[in-house]
Amino acid sequence: MKKSKLSLILCISCVLLFASCAKKVVIPFQSETLNTGSIKLKPSTSIKSASVTMDGSLIWDKKKRVKSVTITNVPQGSHDVNVVSASWYYKEALNHKETVELKSGENKTMLISVPPYSTGYYFYMTGVIIVCIAVAWLPLL
Numbered sequence: 001m002k003k004s005k006l007s008l009i010l011c012i013s014c015v016l017l018f019a020s021c022a023k024k025v026v027i028p029f030q031s032e033t034l035n036t037g038s039i040k041l042k043p044s045t046s047i048k049s050a051s052v053t054m055d056g057s058l059i060w061d062k063k064k065r066v067k068s069v070t071i072t073n074v075p076q077g078s079h080d081v082n083v084v085s086a087s088w089y090y091k092e093a094l095n096h097k098e099t100v101e102l103k104s105g106e107n108k109t110m111l112i113s114v115p116p117y118s119t120g121y122y123f124y125m126t127g128v129i130i131v132c133i134a135v136a137w138l139p140l141l
Contacts, residue, residue, distance in 0.1 A: 022046035022067035037106040041069040048087040090115040
């Protein structure tokens with residue numbers, strides 16, 4: 001009975017170690033709040049290692065997984081937004097460019113189509129699952 005509890009704890013620890021939670025990121029574009037709006041970037045699935053630029057300025061560049069990126073305090077007018085990710089997780093690189101016309105007080109949402117996962121990603125995840133199962137069952141032998 002003690003071995004099964006230990007293997008369960010090891011399995012849960014292994015899953016938590018390899019799991020990655022996606023974040024909802026909120027970033028102010030500027031400190032001025034007068035005549036501004038916001039732009040929300042909403043991908044079809046969470047994005048790994050995304051870089052976001054707006055009007056040539058780097059907004060977000062972290063290796064974390066993001067569920068959405070909201071850029072606040074964006075001045076009214078036309079803005080070029082670019083979302084890039086060249087992670088090996090995807091079959092092809094993500095490079096989404098769009099020009100957004102924003103009015104004062106307006107909140108716009110950009111929908112981003114994320115490429116499907118690569119074959120290497122599925123092999124990696126299969127390996128992780130096999131290791132977790134092996135760690136859980138080894139103490140029982």
